[in-house]
Amino acid sequence: MQNNFEHSVKKIMSLKEFKKKILCIGAGYVGGPTMTVIANKCPEYKVTVVDISKPRIDAWNSEELPIYEIGLKERVLSSRGKNLFFSTDVDKEIEEADIIFVAVHTPTKTFGEGAGRAADLQFIEKTARRIKAVARTPKIVVEKSTLPVRAAETLATILHSGEHEVRFEILSNPEFMAEGTAIQDMEHPDRILIGYNESESGRLARDELMNVYLNWVPREKLITTNLWSSELSKLVSNAFLAQRISSINSIAALCEETEADVVEVANAVGKDSRIGSKFLRAGVGFGGSCFRKDILHLAYLCEYYGLIEVARFWEQVVTLNDYQIGRFVKQILQAMFNTLVGKKIALFGYAFKPDTSDTRDAPAGYICHHLLKEKAKLSIVDPYALDNARTELPGDEGIEFEKDPYKAIQGAHAIALVTEWDCFRDLDYKRIFSEMEKPAFIFDGRNLLNHQALFDIGFNVYAVGKPPRSHL
């Protein structure tokens, strides 16, 4: 009894001692890991993450976190209950917070004006209205979600509308972390970008947020800009990254026609320090929740401002990505004698990239749909993404979900490698070959495997941007 009492008093004391209270609205892929690192690095700040989804918050409070990220669980466990909290009590937490990060979903609009391209801002607007309704003291509101340029203006208008007397200062602080490396990216960022309003209160808010990051990020990595530059920089960073992938994928198509090797070309080109070597891996195309959405969104903005040629330029990055996915399926079909009816294809990987269970906009989804249209049978293998795959694919009899690649390939005519999980690299391909139908095919959509060794075993090997190695 006494101990419990002492524990509660200590807890209350420690809550009182917190320098500031940070709140994040949205406990997803961005909010969860970002706030975990802030809590780890800033023990004197109280960090709370809220979400309206109770199951999601329950999961953050349990041993089974709702997302998988390398190093995330240890970090959550080290701060949870001390200065990191997960809650569904949105209103109470808004009231108490000094700094509110908004990390809610901004998907592509599926209806009305701009459907399929513009950002759906309903969740962000609802959040702003909630903050306005509840807040009684001044707050710094930080845009973490990816938003259209000048969204901060809309946010400020909503927050300051009506009779409300509370002042809000809006900052833009876009997220640049990538899934699978979220913790590493957050702990050792290339840069932290803070957009602010050029006014006295704007500068104070900027400094307040800089002080959070200065707990672990060197000063020279903190970049401050005006609000609109910051918002636009997020979209442009993703657009440039995706554009590099589409560029190298377009060259992969040319390599396949000319017997050049795209890996060699990318290596030679990337050695130019002005170009750089990253994001030049040809593959089945980019996936993930951001690239397609952000580019379409950028194109939509350009169109809105009458910049039609600029919009078309960026849209081409997405068109090329769709082309690349289609080309992969076409290659499978053509190599396998133009019919896949009843043939079993083991799909190695379903996540949009390795080290994540995320399957949003994954090339694998499109590839599966195309292959099913050709009446192929699929056996899908993935170390972490099978649950998502199950919910996304039709409950069709032609699909099996397998954790064990050796089971998935039993009686298969082909393997299509779509996600470059390390575990696929070191399999016993001699054994696999012996248990497959002949002729056996491998389509390496990520250039992960040793193609000559596979060819020597007896496989017909097709890899992105490389001449085929076929025994036929």
Ligand code: UGA
């Ligand atoms: C991307 C950006 O890299 C992050 O900086 C950004 O913060 C994030 O979007 C976001 O806006 O939330 P993410 O989508 O998690 O991160 O993953 P990436 O590592 O960028 O990969 C995206 C896709 O491109 C994957 O499907 C990957 O397989 C593909 N890719 C990547 C290639 O096909 N080739 C490459 O050379 C690199």
